[in-house]
Amino acid sequence: MDVVPKWVDMLLVPLISLLIAFALSGLVIVAIGEDPVAALKLMVTGALGSTYGWGYTLYYATNFIFTGLAVAVAFHARLFNIGGEGQATLGGLGVALIALYIPWPHWALALPAAMIAAALFGAAWAWLPGVLQAYRGSHIVITTIMFNFIAGGLLNYLLVNHMRPPGSMDPSTARFPEATHLPTLHDVLGVFGIEFSRAAPANISFLIAILACVFVWALIWRTRFGYELRAYGHSEPAAVYAGISPKRIVVWAMLISGALAGMMAINNVMGEAERLVLNAVEGAGFIGIAVALMGRNHPLGVLLAAILFGFLYQGGAELALWTAIPRELIVVIQALVILLTGALDNMVRMPIERFYIARRLRRT
Amino acid sequence: MDFLTIIQILDSTLRLATPLLLACLAGLFSERAGVIDIGLEGKMLIAAFTSAAIAAMTGSVWIGLLAGIGASILLSLVHGLASITFRGNQLISGVAINFLASGLTVLVAQTWFKQGGRTPSLMGGARFEQIRLPFANEIIDIPIFGPIYAELLSGHSILVYVGLLCVPLTWYVLFRTRFGLRLRAVGENPAAVDTAGVSVAGIRYAAVIIAGVLCGIAGAYLATGLQAGFVKDMTAGRGYMALAALIFAKWRPWYALYATLLFGLLQALALRYQNIDLGVITIPVQFMDSLPYILTVVILAGFVGRAIPPRAGGQPYVKER
Amino acid sequence: MTGSEIQGRPETAAPAIELRGISKAFGPVQANKDISIKVAPGTIHGIIGENGAGKSTLMSILYGFYKADRGEILIGGKPTTIPDSQAAIAAGIGMVFQHFKLVENFTVLENIVLGAEDGARLTPSLAKARKALTALAEEYELNVDPDALIEEIGVGAQQRVEILKALYRRADILILDEPTGVLTPPEADHLFRILRNLREEGKTVILITHKLREIMDVTDTVSVMRRGEMTATVKTAETSPAELAELMVGRKVLLRVEKAPAEPGRTILDVRDLTVTDGDGVIRLKGVSFDVRAGEILGIAGVAGNGQSELLEVLGGMREGTGEVRLNDAPLPLSGRGADARTRRQAGIGHVPEDRHREGLILDYAAWENVAFGYQDDPAYTSGLFMDNKAIRADTEAKMKRFDVRPPNPDLAAKNFSGGNQQKVVLAREIERSPELLLIGQPTRGVDIGAIEFIHEQIVALRDQGKAILLVSVELEEILALSDRIVVMFDGRIMGERAAAATDERELGLLMAGMESAPADKPAWQAAEEHLDKNGGSA
Amino acid sequence: AEPALIYDLGGKYDKSFNESAFNGAQRWADETGEDFLEIELSSEAQREQALRRFAEAGANPIITTGFAMSSPIEGVAPDYPDTTFVTIDGYVDAPNVLTIGFSEHEGSYLVGMLAAMASESDTVGFIGGMDVPLIRKFACGYAQGVKAVKPEATVISNMTGTDPSAWNDPVKGSELTKAQISQGADVIFAAAGGTGVGVLQTAADEDILSIGVDSNQNHLHPGKVLTSMLKRVDVAVYDILKAGEAEGGIQTMALEDDGVGYAVDDNNRDLITEDMTSAVEEAKQQIIDGGVEVHDYTSDDSCPALTF
Numbered sequence A: 001m002d003v004v005p006k007w008v009d010m011l012l013v014p015l016i017s018l019l020i021a022f023a024l025s026g027l028v029i030v031a032i033g034e035d036p037v038a039a040l041k042l043m044v045t046g047a048l049g050s051t052y053g054w055g056y057t058l059y060y061a062t063n064f065i066f067t068g069l070a071v072a073v074a075f076h077a078r079l080f081n082i083g084g085e086g087q088a089t090l091g092g093l094g095v096a097l098i099a100l101y102i103p104w105p106h107w108a109l110a111l112p113a114a115m116i117a118a119a120l121f122g123a124a125w126a127w128l129p130g131v132l133q134a135y136r137g138s139h140i141v142i143t144t145i146m147f148n149f150i151a152g153g154l155l156n157y158l159l160v161n162h163m164r165p166p167g168s169m170d171p172s173t174a175r176f177p178e179a180t181h182l183p184t185l186h187d188v189l190g191v192f193g194i195e196f197s198r199a200a201p202a203n204i205s206f207l208i209a210i211l212a213c214v215f216v217w218a219l220i221w222r223t224r225f226g227y228e229l230r231a232y233g234h235s236e237p238a239a240v241y242a243g244i245s246p247k248r249i250v251v252w253a254m255l256i257s258g259a260l261a262g263m264m265a266i267n268n269v270m271g272e273a274e275r276l277v278l279n280a281v282e283g284a285g286f287i288g289i290a291v292a293l294m295g296r297n298h299p300l301g302v303l304l305a306a307i308l309f310g311f312l313y314q315g316g317a318e319l320a321l322w323t324a325i326p327r328e329l330i331v332v333i334q335a336l337v338i339l340l341t342g343a344l345d346n347m348v349r350m351p352i353e354r355f356y357i358a359r360r361l362r363r364t
Numbered sequence B: 001m002d003f004l005t006i007i008q009i010l011d012s013t014l015r016l017a018t019p020l021l022l023a024c025l026a027g028l029f030s031e032r033a034g035v036i037d038i039g040l041e042g043k044m045l046i047a048a049f050t051s052a053a054i055a056a057m058t059g060s061v062w063i064g065l066l067a068g069i070g071a072s073i074l075l076s077l078v079h080g081l082a083s084i085t086f087r088g089n090q091l092i093s094g095v096a097i098n099f100l101a102s103g104l105t106v107l108v109a110q111t112w113f114k115q116g117g118r119t120p121s122l123m124g125g126a127r128f129e130q131i132r133l134p135f136a137n138e139i140i141d142i143p144i145f146g147p148i149y150a151e152l153l154s155g156h157s158i159l160v161y162v163g164l165l166c167v168p169l170t171w172y173v174l175f176r177t178r179f180g181l182r183l184r185a186v187g188e189n190p191a192a193v194d195t196a197g198v199s200v201a202g203i204r205y206a207a208v209i210i211a212g213v214l215c216g217i218a219g220a221y222l223a224t225g226l227q228a229g230f231v232k233d234m235t236a237g238r239g240y241m242a243l244a245a246l247i248f249a250k251w252r253p254w255y256a257l258y259a260t261l262l263f264g265l266l267q268a269l270a271l272r273y274q275n276i277d278l279g280v281i282t283i284p285v286q287f288m289d290s291l292p293y294i295l296t297v298v299i300l301a302g303f304v305g306r307a308i309p310p311r312a313g314g315q316p317y318v319k320e321r
Numbered sequence C: 001m002t003g004s005e006i007q008g009r010p011e012t013a014a015p016a017i018e019l020r021g022i023s024k025a026f027g028p029v030q031a032n033k034d035i036s037i038k039v040a041p042g043t044i045h046g047i048i049g050e051n052g053a054g055k056s057t058l059m060s061i062l063y064g065f066y067k068a069d070r071g072e073i074l075i076g077g078k079p080t081t082i083p084d085s086q087a088a089i090a091a092g093i094g095m096v097f098q099h100f101k102l103v104e105n106f107t108v109l110e111n112i113v114l115g116a117e118d119g120a121r122l123t124p125s126l127a128k129a130r131k132a133l134t135a136l137a138e139e140y141e142l143n144v145d146p147d148a149l150i151e152e153i154g155v156g157a158q159q160r161v162e163i164l165k166a167l168y169r170r171a172d173i174l175i176l177d178e179p180t181g182v183l184t185p186p187e188a189d190h191l192f193r194i195l196r197n198l199r200e201e202g203k204t205v206i207l208i209t210h211k212l213r214e215i216m217d218v219t220d221t222v223s224v225m226r227r228g229e230m231t232a233t234v235k236t237a238e239t240s241p242a243e244l245a246e247l248m249v250g251r252k253v254l255l256r257v258e259k260a261p262a263e264p265g266r267t268i269l270d271v272r273d274l275t276v277t278d279g280d281g282v283i284r285l286k287g288v289s290f291d292v293r294a295g296e297i298l299g300i301a302g303v304a305g306n307g308q309s310e311l312l313e314v315l316g317g318m319r320e321g322t323g324e325v326r327l328n329d330a331p332l333p334l335s336g337r338g339a340d341a342r343t344r345r346q347a348g349i350g351h352v353p354e355d356r357h358r359e360g361l362i363l364d365y366a367a368w369e370n371v372a373f374g375y376q377d378d379p380a381y382t383s384g385l386f387m388d389n390k391a392i393r394a395d396t397e398a399k400m401k402r403f404d405v406r407p408p409n410p411d412l413a414a415k416n417f418s419g420g421n422q423q424k425v426v427l428a429r430e431i432e433r434s435p436e437l438l439l440i441g442q443p444t445r446g447v448d449i450g451a452i453e454f455i456h457e458q459i460v461a462l463r464d465q466g467k468a469i470l471l472v473s474v475e476l477e478e479i480l481a482l483s484d485r486i487v488v489m490f491d492g493r494i495m496g497e498r499a500a501a502a503t504d505e506r507e508l509g510l511l512m513a514g515m516e517s518a519p520a521d522k523p524a525w526q527a528a529e530e531h532l533d534k535n536g537g538s539a
Numbered sequence D: 001a002e003p004a005l006i007y008d009l010g011g012k013y014d015k016s017f018n019e020s021a022f023n024g025a026q027r028w029a030d031e032t033g034e035d036f037l038e039i040e041l042s043s044e045a046q047r048e049q050a051l052r053r054f055a056e057a058g059a060n061p062i063i064t065t066g067f068a069m070s071s072p073i074e075g076v077a078p079d080y081p082d083t084t085f086v087t088i089d090g091y092v093d094a095p096n097v098l099t100i101g102f103s104e105h106e107g108s109y110l111v112g113m114l115a116a117m118a119s120e121s122d123t124v125g126f127i128g129g130m131d132v133p134l135i136r137k138f139a140c141g142y143a144q145g146v147k148a149v150k151p152e153a154t155v156i157s158n159m160t161g162t163d164p165s166a167w168n169d170p171v172k173g174s175e176l177t178k179a180q181i182s183q184g185a186d187v188i189f190a191a192a193g194g195t196g197v198g199v200l201q202t203a204a205d206e207d208i209l210s211i212g213v214d215s216n217q218n219h220l221h222p223g224k225v226l227t228s229m230l231k232r233v234d235v236a237v238y239d240i241l242k243a244g245e246a247e248g249g250i251q252t253m254a255l256e257d258d259g260v261g262y263a264v265d266d267n268n269r270d271l272i273t274e275d276m277t278s279a280v281e282e283a284k285q286q287i288i289d290g291g292v293e294v295h296d297y298t299s300d301d302s303c304p305a306l307t308f
């Protein structure tokens, strides 16, 4: 019998964890001699106080939705994909190749092609760790970490030696041609007569990210593959018993996970930078872990958590711009959120469980 | 490549392998006790910062070293709390600790020193000096052996020698002491240790704290031995590389030495040569940089001898569901 | 509840162990409820009860492995707190757990020394233990190679290591939790001899089992547990198996299965030379051949770990093997394409796995999701790429009703059903499809007696429909009661085949130890043990 | 409008290039009592956001350091025609972008002469940051200066890396220094941003001379730093801020405008003899007069005095 009701597990526990993480973050701000209330105000106005702020918040959130979904899908098969970073990096490579080397007449044609390329490249980078896990039992956590570093080396090599335009000193590709530039939320909402900052990078990828949430939900909870994936995640011997091939599930779960992580590139590479730079992923692969943990691996949860982290990111950038608080504060907050919602989960859950058990005993 | 160059490269191999070795042994203690530690990186980083900061403020590198070890132990305890006491996910805890360290170090450094997340450069007694081994000057002219002794073995910071000494020490502790027996048992089957009347949590905390001490030394070496001060993210993935070395070493102390020396050599080569021209092909430096990771994947794939981790690794010890 | 004391000892002697009002809950499960018991010194005290009655929990509390929520422990009349196993060891208690607590890749010696070292340095401790071990081995007929790795010795030897561990720590009170579950009957006999020897030396033994025969054989006193409660403590000499069974279950028990003689038809399953090698390269099945015919139940007897699990798994498509297997004369692929559970189901093989928690069910899935488990491809359950949840739910409701699953709620997660009801869900899923061949492993493990009767009836009913049934059980009684023919497995081989009506436990017991017949020159236990040590036995 | 400053990845306190920019702005702020906005980038992907945010907030001019800002400015500048963007070391062709370049080869030439004169082993070293034409321009000027004094001297040249991490890798700087010392170098010029800190440190530890870059780094190891090749980013920044506004265009700061030079102060006065000073001053005049022409690597991607 479940000790605690579902809503406690899904909502209350993460919320309390989150509050503790924020309280600790507040202490950190006090400790470095700044005013946490002022900092919070600045973050809120900077991230949510204008369409410009929202534009950035949603831009970051889009990245995190993709990487968060990637982690969540793998988690359902009990695979811990730490490789979002590398997979998104490779996704960027795919997008860049598509955007640079094919003359597109219109973004509406370039976008699907870029999505496919991003997904394929990301999936490809997740494929080998998946295969090694499935067929050789290599621990996926370690292999995906290794693949992150290898992806960094590969991209570095390509940008420095092959993809940087002649005469440029900066190891980044040329700008993508005009025709591949994606409509921003300014353009999209403009159609409906809604004013939205033209400067902010949030773009049509956000809508694709929402569709990805729906896709993942249906995949996990409605399809036969999702049924098998979750079964495998709960118990591998049971999956074998039911005629579900663990190898197939592991490889496909990683492929889908990698594809989702790779798709992030349509947002940051194609939608924002419009060229491929080094370290374009900026840790979003890791934030995906926090987002999936907080969102309890449910697409709706991932969406909300991604927006929360988008807010943190944009708010943090504002702090760095207007105060002496370094941007690294956000890294600290992010660490505390991962620690409390992910690893110290039981610190919050145990007392609640004890409360429920005591209450049940009193009733009987 | 002439002899002197080889000596030089091996010399820097030793320097660069030291933090990897210490961190690798840290991971070895932790994982042999069944606690997986992705947070080696973070612990090294926070130790690097704390040791440099305290050394800069007190002028004493030894106080700095102690402070660095202390900071690293603190993060170890967080990891212990999450993975031992509260039976959380050890991987996630490790990831969080790495983030925490990378954020906190810069945040505090910026607050204390206002130098863009670094500490002031360390001078004089705030740094570990190079130690000249006895007779190094006298025998340097003896062919072959002279340079090997005087150039390669002599002239390192004391922590390099500490790191090397830790290898036999670790071996002894693990395989020849009561504590080692219990520690290895806890990593294989904690229930056996528990029912034998020994506290699983106690042993695991001890292991995690030892890991903290070793990471502390590794970090302090980076900031006060190898370099003269802390810079942002100065561990640069060494913790992950140590983790890779640990797999490479199949969780054994002497193999850990060989693995970290190999990775140190790769780093030394990559530092010196941008691209290695082999006539037929040119090996790009990025490949050299990635080689430790690629090798680890190959090992993990089981093509070069299988690496079997401690059986209880990564699982919290739960008696009552 | 009365304490007990045995013949020849003064009643005034303080009980070796007294428990007062022990209660223990695991989350919502109340495993022990207000339990009190006295164990007289120098006796063998049995504790009997159904699976899940709380026996292991109670003993683990005594050994400091779990902490009781309430209650008192008295050792030799003195109130003692036992917060951890160290305290238990200090109080002279040793325990051999149902699931051994050994470090697999340590040597025997290291396992014995672990936690009982003499000083910080290991070498002297090991040397000392080696000496002590030789003495103990001689004294109690407990032979093991001190330098062998645990993973390389058989379960019987492992159990001896566990006993040695306790004796090395100078235990006066020895608890054994279901020690015979992993032993062949001759080995069990030897164990009981050792226990009697220990009693002669004045040691106190607590023996947990759910086998009535063993209780009657060796104990002086017996306590009965039911659903977390201690229902009675009686002198063994003054009770009978029937009475104990009633005390265990709470009502009169039918100890026999009613069934008509079998009418075997054509051969359904034909197995030739079936061999299975596991992931570590160990050969688990060594060229097994047999057949199962329509309308009969073939029982596979054997001590756990002698290849029965692998046999079920390879037939069920859960692992690969070599050899030849034909179902209704059509060959079944044993490796590569088609050697999976899905294909086996399509070929008409139903499979009730040995471990419903590990394999048969997804505990977090709702009942309806579990009813589709393994049949997720069934066109009736799917529409395109999607699952047809409505259809599955409707089918589940029907199946739950026919198998009297309680509560009949398809949306309840499997983990929230009792063991018996969980097993009924699995059976309903597999039997309702009328498979040509039903593989069924440990059908009643962890199931209460009421459900056992129901389950046995269903199995026999399926047989009477003319289906073939392959039954694996470590409960010899169950095998004898259900099977029409019995095959005994030892060390991956078939030791022999008997008609159920023409054999008995003694004969099967020898076969289970790998021996064709009783040796003339030495006692059966010794022959069995030596035989097992030499032949690796089971692991 | 407030001016804004965006520092490149090495950070504002790299003791070198970015710090020089900061110093110029600080001097202006101290003198005028006015304020400026600033941000240190911590990743490639932030460049564009920083530009836009400052532009949105009305900052003007927006001064950036490092060639890597070119491409982001190219993308952002057209959206804010009323804002002037300044790129130091970069190049952007847009009406509202001011490109500032320096004659690094000339300054490097002078410190190369000093290195050659100070060297006893006739072997000197160069450690560059990221391997890009700009840094080769330093190296090439330096080598020409060395050869001008001692045509037979050996110049060992290493680059730290091929990506921006090369600007901030003191360990690598230190290792390369040791390697060059083992090859006989006794004066080493570090043109490598934050990596140079490791070079200067190791040179001081091993008791040889080093040459700093961009800012005056003589004080880092008094008596051990021969001189510093000054690249007056501080002057450039100060001038822009002082003027209050900037126009788009291209501006080069050469030897004659004191845009580049070499540093002499109390920390290194004893290292530089009269002879050295007079020789270098003479060469400086000749360069300004056109009597000596220092080859600029970036003009044709080649160097007469050094092979890479």
Ligand SMILES: Nc1ncnc2c1ncn2[C@@H]1O[C@H](COP(=O)(O)OP(=O)(O)OP(=O)(O)O)[C@@H](O)[C@H]1O
Pocket (backbone or CB within 6 Å): B319, B320, B321, C026, C027, C029, C030, C031, C049, C050, C051, C052, C053, C054, C055, C056, C057, C058, C098, C178, C210, C446
């Ligand atoms: N560690 C545990 N955590 C949670 N529940 C447990 C734990 N151990 C036992 N239980 C539950 O407590 C009850 C009593 O279990 P226990 O193992 O004591 O029974 P038992 O009489 O030994 O049964 P068996 O004959 O199967 O060994 C069962 O319902 C069981 O599921």
Ligand SMILES: Nc1ncnc2c1ncn2[C@@H]1O[C@H](COP(=O)(O)OP(=O)(O)OP(=O)(O)O)[C@@H](O)[C@H]1O
Pocket (backbone or CB within 6 Å): C028, C029, C030, C031, C032, C033, C051, C052, C053, C054, C226, C227, C228, C229, C416, C417, C418, C419, C420, C421, C446, C447, C448, C451
């Ligand atoms: N002593 C007890 N007190 C309270 N609950 C118990 C006790 N023992 C078992 N339970 C719980 O009661 C249910 C039945 O217990 P168990 O798992 O042993 O199945 P079972 O006895 O075989 O049930 P069934 O009669 O349906 O076959 C489970 O939920 C179990 O956790």
Ligand SMILES: [Mg+2]
Pocket (backbone or CB within 6 Å): C055, C056, C057, C098, C177, C178
């Ligand atoms: Mg039990």
Ligand SMILES: [Mg+2]
Pocket (backbone or CB within 6 Å): C051, C052, C419, C420, C446, C447, C448
């Ligand atoms: Mg039960």
